[in-house]
Amino acid sequence: MIQDSIRILQARGYKITQPRKQVLEVLQGAQKPLSPYDIQGLLQKQGKYVNHVTIYRILDLFCSLNLTHRVLSSGGFVKCAIESKEGCHRFMVCSRCGALQEFADEELCRDENRFAQNLGFHTEYHLSESSGLCANCHKKSEGPEGV
Amino acid sequence: MIQDSIRILQARGYKITQPRKQVLEVLQGAQKPLSPYDIQGLLQKQGKYVNHVTIYRILDLFCSLNLTHRVLSSGGFVKCAIESKEGCHRFMVCSRCGALQEFADEELCRDENRFAQNLGFHTEYHLSESSGLCANCHKKSEGPEGV
DNA sequence: GCGCTAATTGCAATATTATTGCATTTAGCC
DNA sequence: GGCTAAATGCAATAATATTGCAATTAGCGC
Ligand SMILES: [Mn+2]
Ligand SMILES: [Mn+2]
Ligand SMILES: [Zn+2]
Ligand SMILES: [Zn+2]
Numbered sequence: 001m002i003q004d005s006i007r008i009l010q011a012r013g014y015k016i017t018q019p020r021k022q023v024l025e026v027l028q029g030a031q032k033p034l035s036p037y038d039i040q041g042l043l044q045k046q047g048k049y050v051n052h053v054t055i056y057r058i059l060d061l062f063c064s065l066n067l068t069h070r071v072l073s074s075g076g077f078v079k080c081a082i083e084s085k086e087g088c089h090r091f092m093v094c095s096r097c098g099a100l101q102e103f104a105d106e107e108l109c110r111d112e113n114r115f116a117q118n119l120g121f122h123t124e125y126h127l128s129e130s131s132g133l134c135a136n137c138h139k140k141s142e143g144p145e146g147v
Numbered sequence: 148m149i150q151d152s153i154r155i156l157q158a159r160g161y162k163i164t165q166p167r168k169q170v171l172e173v174l175q176g177a178q179k180p181l182s183p184y185d186i187q188g189l190l191q192k193q194g195k196y197v198n199h200v201t202i203y204r205i206l207d208l209f210c211s212l213n214l215t216h217r218v219l220s221s222g223g224f225v226k227c228a229i230e231s232k233e234g235c236h237r238f239m240v241c242s243r244c245g246a247l248q249e250f251a252d253e254e255l256c257r258d259e260n261r262f263a264q265n266l267g268f269h270t271e272y273h274l275s276e277s278s279g280l281c282a283n284c285h286k287k288s289e290g291p292e293g294v
Numbered sequence: 295g296c297g298c299t300a301a302t303t304g305c306a307a308t309a310t311t312a313t314t315g316c317a318t319t320t321a322g323c324c
Numbered sequence: 325g326g327c328t329a330a331a332t333g334c335a336a337t338a339a340t341a342t343t344g345c346a347a348t349t350a351g352c353g354c
Contacts, residue, residue: 015321015330037311051333056312058331072219073274075311092268101266111258112277119248120282121239127220129274130259135267162301162350184340198304203341222340 002028004083005067014061019050023058024079027068032098033076071100073129078102088126094134096141101134149175151230152214161208166197170205171226174215179245180223218247220276225249235273241281243288248281 002024006016014020026042027034034042036055043050059077062068068077071091078100082089085104092101109126116123133141149171153163161167173189174181181189183202190197206224209215215224218238225247229236232251239248256273263270280288 017321017331019332035311049333052311053313053334054332072276092263092266092270094268095271101268103262103266105262108258108262111255112275115250115252115255116239116277116279119239119250120285121241121248121277121279122285123239123277123279124242125278127274127276127278128259130263130268130270131272131274132263132268132270138267138269164302164350166303182340196304199340200305200342201303204303 005062005079008065008067008083012065018048019054020058020061022048022050023055023062024067027077027079030078032100033071033074033078035076038076069102071129072127073131088128090126090128090130092130092132092134094137095131096133096137099134099136152209152226155212155214159212165195166201167205169195169197170202170209171214174224174226177225179247180218180221180225182223185223216249218276219274220278235275237273237275237277239277239279239281241284242278243280243284246281246283 002021005024006021009016009020022043023039026039030042036052036059039055040050040052059068059070063070063077066080066089067083068079069089069091070077071093073093078091080089081102082104087104087106087109089102089104090108092103094100108128112126113123149168152171153168156163156167169190170186173186177189183199183206186202187197187199206215206217210217210224213227213230213236215226216236216238217224218240220240225238227236228249229251234251234253234256236249236251237255239250241247255275259273260270
């Protein structure tokens with residue numbers, strides 16, 4: 001929910017401004033990662049002008065608070081879908097329909113950390129994005145009509 | 148070795164050109180990910196001019212053959228350090244000195260795939276970059292002079 | 295070695311993405 | 325409602341990336 005994000009912003013002393021609320025709303029409604037200019041375009045369609053510099057700055061802030069994430073494989077931004085979960089947040093991206101699912105799993109992090117330590121590395125955080133077929137697209141690709 | 152990469156290019160019918168060899172050499176010698184323009188700059192220092200468009204195209208080709216990888220967290224390119232290893236290639240990046248280590252581990256892939264399947268996803272490949280301190284930097288940070 | 299040709303590179307123009315400094319506006323406070 | 329620090333807008337510029345087409349070149353047969 002957007003309200004959760006707003007509460008976090010307030011708790012940290014950040015102002016609740018029109019552009020910030022608007023960016024949150026757009027990201028909340030999106031079905032895929034959006035670039036800063038995507039966001040600007042969508043807002044403009046609703047008659048709301050926000051300078052792209054402002055959008056960059058808002059996304060910087062949101063990402064620093066983990067309210068949003070940048071999806072590196074596409075370069076776009078998404079609203080965090082699991083704000084309450086500890087540990088690193090990971091993504092699965094459907095290579096067919098673009099659907100994105102966010103998840104977290106401490107076991108995976110532990111495994112990765114362990115492996116890193118064998119190489120002498122002390123991990124601070126993980127960046128993890130997998131590509132594949134979502135349930136829907138996988139079903140279609142082997143449906144009654146064959147592959 | 149660069150020779151391995153050259154053999155792969157030849158085997159696939161790609162020509163061995165000056166720019167391609169030069170890009171391979173620069174990447175081989177680099178200690179961190181290089182942007183296309185970094186590469187152009189380094190070559191220029193050696194008196195070798197290569198157009199940036201050419202470098203983009205060469206990197207596209209190399210990445211499609213997994214001779215190089217794009218490191219998403221920094222946007223730069225590295226030469227693959229473990230060409231013989233199967234499965235997805237992962238990176239650990241030192242947040243202090245930028246050192247990069249490439250590795251692969253099938254066990255990690257299996258774990259991730261299993262987790263994805265529980266979410267209904269059928270994984271094609273993983274993108275995995277961890278940030279942390281390399282052995283050297285970690286040693287320094289808790290050396291005799293204290294933290 | 296020489297010429298041929300497809301593959302590759304260079305060039306020029308343009309698009310996209312991102313950053314900076316400073317003027318203006320506004321949210322939150324009294 | 326007025327005050328002020330925080331946030332936004334603006335303008336300029338930097339950095340990154342792509343496209344179409346002309347010029348060059350690697351690899352081939354001779
Ligand atoms: Mn998240
Ligand atoms: Mn590799
Ligand atoms: Zn899908
Ligand atoms: Zn280091």
